[in-house]
Amino acid sequence: MPSAVTALIADDEPHLAQYLKEQLAQLWPELAIVAMARNGNEAAAQIAALRPDLAFLDIQMPGLSGLEVAQGIEGETRVVFVTAYDEYALEAFEHAALDYVLKPVKTERLAKALARVRLSLAGAAEGDAEPDARLARTLQQLLGAQATGQTLRYIRASQGELMHQIAVDEVVYFHADEKYTCVQTATAEYLIRTPITELVAQLDPQSFWQVHRSTIINLAHLAGTRRDELSRLYVRFRALARELPVSRAYVHLFKSM
Amino acid sequence: MNATSPFKQAWSEHWRLQAESRTPLWFLLLISTGAGLVLGAAIGVLAGWLGEQLGAAHWWSYTLPANVITMLCVSYTFQLVRRGLQAALPRATLQRLGGARDWRAALFYMFYSMFCVALGFAIALWVMSWALQIDAWRIFTLQNFSIPQFIVTSIVISVLVHLSSRWRWQRQQQRLKASEAQLRLLQAQIEPHFLFNTLANVQSLIDVDAPLAKRMLEAFTDYLRASLQQLRSDSCSLAQELDMAQSYLSLMQARMADRLAFRIEASEAARGARLPPLLLQPLIENAIHHGLEPKLEGGHIVIEASVAQGQLRLTVRDDGLGLDAPRRSGRRGHGMALANIRARLQSRYGERASLQLQAAEPGTQALLEVPYETN
Numbered sequence: 001m002p003s004a005v006t007a008l009i010a011d012d013e014p015h016l017a018q019y020l021k022e023q024l025a026q027l028w029p030e031l032a033i034v035a036m037a038r039n040g041n042e043a044a045a046q047i048a049a050l051r052p053d054l055a056f057l058d059i060q061m062p063g064l065s066g067l068e069v070a071q072g073i074e075g076e077t078r079v080v081f082v083t084a085y086d087e088y089a090l091e092a093f094e095h096a097a098l099d100y101v102l103k104p105v106k107t108e109r110l111a112k113a114l115a116r117v118r119l120s121l122a123g124a125a126e127g128d129a130e131p132d133a134r135l136a137r138t139l140q141q142l143l144g145a146q147a148t149g150q151t152l153r154y155i156r157a158s159q160g161e162l163m164h165q166i167a168v169d170e171v172v173y174f175h176a177d178e179k180y181t182c183v184q185t186a187t188a189e190y191l192i193r194t195p196i197t198e199l200v201a202q203l204d205p206q207s208f209w210q211v212h213r214s215t216i217i218n219l220a221h222l223a224g225t226r227r228d229e230l231s232r233l234y235v236r237f238r239a240l241a242r243e244l245p246v247s248r249a250y251v252h253l254f255k256s257m
Numbered sequence: 258m259n260a261t262s263p264f265k266q267a268w269s270e271h272w273r274l275q276a277e278s279r280t281p282l283w284f285l286l287l288i289s290t291g292a293g294l295v296l297g298a299a300i301g302v303l304a305g306w307l308g309e310q311l312g313a314a315h316w317w318s319y320t321l322p323a324n325v326i327t328m329l330c331v332s333y334t335f336q337l338v339r340r341g342l343q344a345a346l347p348r349a350t351l352q353r354l355g356g357a358r359d360w361r362a363a364l365f366y367m368f369y370s371m372f373c374v375a376l377g378f379a380i381a382l383w384v385m386s387w388a389l390q391i392d393a394w395r396i397f398t399l400q401n402f403s404i405p406q407f408i409v410t411s412i413v414i415s416v417l418v419h420l421s422s423r424w425r426w427q428r429q430q431q432r433l434k435a436s437e438a439q440l441r442l443l444q445a446q447i448e449p450h451f452l453f454n455t456l457a458n459v460q461s462l463i464d465v466d467a468p469l470a471k472r473m474l475e476a477f478t479d480y481l482r483a484s485l486q487q488l489r490s491d492s493c494s495l496a497q498e499l500d501m502a503q504s505y506l507s508l509m510q511a512r513m514a515d516r517l518a519f520r521i522e523a524s525e526a527a528r529g530a531r532l533p534p535l536l537l538q539p540l541i542e543n544a545i546h547h548g549l550e551p552k553l554e555g556g557h558i559v560i561e562a563s564v565a566q567g568q569l570r571l572t573v574r575d576d577g578l579g580l581d582a583p584r585r586s587g588r589r590g591h592g593m594a595l596a597n598i599r600a601r602l603q604s605r606y607g608e609r610a611s612l613q614l615q616a617a618e619p620g621t622q623a624l625l626e627v628p629y630e631t632n
Contacts, residue, residue, distance in 0.1 A: 012550075013454065013512050019461030039553050060450065062516075062553045084453035104457035 005121065007054035008035045010043035010069065011082065012061045020056060020082065020105060027111050028118075040064025044072055051075040051230065053121060056101075059083040071139045071213035073248045074232050078121065079135070080113060092142055096134040136249040140210065143197050152202040155183055157190035164190055168208075172221040172237050173244060174199055176214035186221070186239035211235060212247040225254050264288075285336060293332035297325030319389065326385055331377030338373050367415035374411065447484070458512050473511050480504040487534035495562055495569070496528040498537045502560060505538070509545055516555025517545075523562035530562075530569045531630045533601055539594040540573040540623045548577020548621055556620070569629045576620040602627065 007024070011017040017036050024031055034050050037043035041063035047055055055077050057066035064072070067089070070079045081093060081100040093100045099113050120131070155166045166183060175182045180191040181199065200210045210216050223236045226243065233251050234243040246254065301324035305311035310320070343351060354362060385393040455477055462470035483501040487493050499521055506519045541560065549556050556576040563570050595612065602610040610627040 012516070013458060014514050015458050015461040015512070016454075018465070019457075041553065060550075062551050062555075084457060085449040103453055104460040 004030050004032045005054065006032045006034045006050070006052040007056065008037060008043065008046055008050065008052045008077075009033060009056045010037035010040070010061060010066065011056075011058040012038055013058075014038070016058075016103060023105060023107060023110055024056075024114075027107070028114055038062075040066065040069050043069045047073055047075070047077050052077055054078055054080065054117060056080050056082050059086050059089060067139055067142055068213055070135065071143065071247060071249055074212075074245045075230060076248065078117065080117060089142055092138045096138040097131075098135060098138060132249055132252045136252070139249060140200065150202060151204050152199070155190070155192060157183060157192045159190065166190065168203065169218070169220065171218050172240060173218060174216040175244070184240070209250070209253055211250045211253065212245060215244050217244070289332045289336045290329065293329030294325060296332070297321075297328030300324045300328065319391075322389065323385055323393075326388065327378065327381040330381035330384060331374055334377035334380060335370075335373045338369070338376070363415060363419035366419065367412060370415060371408070371411045375407075447481070454512065455508055469511065473508060476504045476508045476511075480508065484535075484538075490534055492531045493534045494528070495523065495530045495532060495537075495571075498532070498534070499523055499528065499560070499562070501538060502541050505541065506558065513550070513555055517549060517558070518556075519558045519560070521560045523560075524564065526564045526629075527562035527569060529631050530564070530627075531632060532569065532627055533605055536598055536601070536625060536627075537571055537573070539598060540571075540625065543594055544573055544575040544577065544621065544623070547582070548575040548579070551582070552577045564629050567629050568626050571625040571627075572622060573625075574617055574620065574622045576617070579620050580614065580616050598625075 005028075009017050009020055009024075011020065017038075021033055021036070024033065031054075034052050035046040037046055039062040043055065043057065043061070043066075044064055046052075047069070053076070055069070055073070057069055057079055059066040059081060060083070061069075066081055066083070070081075073079070079099070081089070081098065082103060082105070083089065083100065084103040090100065090102075092098075099116060101110050101113050152168055155168060155171065157164045157166065166185060170185045172184045172186060174196060175184065176196045177191075179193075181194055181196060183190040183192055196210070196214060196216060200208070200216055203216065207219050208216050209219060217235055217237075221237050221239060223238045225246070226234045226236060228234065233246040233254065235246055235254075236243050298321070301316075301321040302311065304320055304324060305313075305316045308316075308320070310316045346354075354365060382393040382397055385391065455473070459470050459473050459477070462473065480501060483497065483504065487497070487501070503521060506517075506521075510517045510519065537560070541558065544558050549558065558573070558575045561570075561572045561574075595614065598612055602612060606627060611625070613624045615622045615624065
């Protein structure tokens with residue numbers, strides 16, 4: 001029997017976080033709440049540091065939204081969304097059979113969600129990547145990536161007085177910074193303002209994969225993957241001695257490789 | 258859907274083409290008969306009065322029956338032609354004609370009524386020849402009747418009918434628009450995310466901090482009641498609007514805890530000002546939703562009201578994310594609330610009122626100026 005199941009609660013409204021904690025204590029006494037995050041950034045950092053088995057994420061939070069936090073999870077943490085009302089999200093969750101709980105939380109509904117979570121934790125040793133694939137699709141859809149029908153062939157980046165034109169085939173990966181997106185080629189690095197969510201919609205999905213909230217990679221430059229001792233997955237590139245993490249929602253992409 | 262009496266419904270159906278009949282046939286026939294009798298009698302009385310033979314034997318035996326027969330025939334012809342067209346024309350065409358309010362529909366109805374009147378007259382003359390045992394056709398041609406006159410009269414009546422129905426229709430559209438705008442305002446006031454999160458907070462506090470739960474519920478009730486009252490009125494006092502802001506902000510403070518601090522400052526003169534309802538509230542909600550709620554450490558919101566040079570000056574200042582923060586998904590409606598306020602200011606005050614949004618360091622400041630009015 002593995003050690004106790006651990007969980008994180010992220011909600012910017014402290015009364016609600018506290019209430020969820022109490023409800024969880026009643027319904028699942030063995031569950032250990034290892035952290036209470038008050039915004040999306042804290043949640044992302046604590047999930048990375050503590051790697052809980054479960055994360056209860058509010059959707060509308062200061063900093064990163066619950067959806068963005070979910071898109072950046074690198075370990076094995078499973079997500080249960082907790083939200084008051086998000087018309088589009090709820091529809092998408094329902095459609096993709098993702099776990100979610102509505103606020104005000106009803107004990108019965110929470111118990112049901114927990115039963116499902118327990119079932120999937122018990123049987124999640126290996127194999128079924130379908131739930132993660134659904135999560136990835138749903139998050140991409142909700143975070144605004146919609147195919148525009150136009151495929152981007154060149155990236156234009158200005159640097160002082162210069163404007164560089166970079167063919168997308170040359171790009172090894174795109175990586176989101178605080179404000180900019182870094183365009184990495186085998187030899188150089190450029191900064192552009194287009195966010196990842198917009199780029200992913202304009203790039204050919206056959207050659208470019210989003211593997212993280214902040215990363216899109218070019219499969220043509222991919223050398224392989226590495227799994228670390230904490231079973232986190234990283235992608236490696238031919239021309240660069242650098243590794244980038246793959247978030248849980250996108251690990252399934254590499255399972256069939 | 259406006260509730261019309263079955264009589265009104267049948268009356269309008271009697272004259273206008275409609276895709277489907279909602280009135281039973283016997284009722285329509287009753288209406289046709291009634292219309293024919295009343296119009297015929299009225300015209301008969303008018304003709305008798307004009308010809309100074311009202312009540313004379315000739316009037317009783319000829320003028321009155323002739324007019325009643327004519328009008329009955331015209332009325333039945335309308336009914337007959339209408340039912341014929343309804344059976345013959347495709348449904349889509351009928352819907353277009355029934356719903357149309359433009360000149361083409363007016364033209365159609367003009368020819369339609371001219372045709373029905375002419376046919377009705379012809380039938381009436383034939384019926385009279387048989388019923389009153391007279392040569393009605395000859396009498397008719399002897400009277401000084403001219404076709405151009407008939408056509409001109411028809412056109413004038415058609416234009417008048419068209420204009421009046423168009424006017425009625427426009428008024429109905431205007432009423433519809435006004436109630437739609439009110440509905441949108443109401444929807445914005447009880448935004449579901451706010452509603453459910455507030456209720457969730459009350460739920461979470463009932464067991465652990467009952468007094469706070471009670472205060473929140475009271476503030477929420479005050480807020481809802483004030484919203485509903487203001488929606489139904491044309492103007493409110495600034496004091497009312499500020500009370501509402503107070504309820505709203507104390508609710509948000511209970512929810513956001515140490516992440517929100519607020520202050521409301523208003524002079525006595527300002528508190529007595531009258532202004533259109535719900536001008537200030539959307540500005541405060543914007544400051545919370547776009548400025549403070551998404552900011553990690555939260556912040557302050559300050560509301561100030563003063564009177565200077567005949568103008569009421571309202572400012573809503575927050576030290577939140579500011580105007581050029583990247584737009585976040587799931588937080589919509591920023592521009593809509595401002596556009597709504599500007600439109601309402603423009604229609605009520607014209608150039609004498611203004612709303613400006615400025616970057617504050619840090620955060621955002623909204624400045625609203627309206628003429629100072631009390632009563």
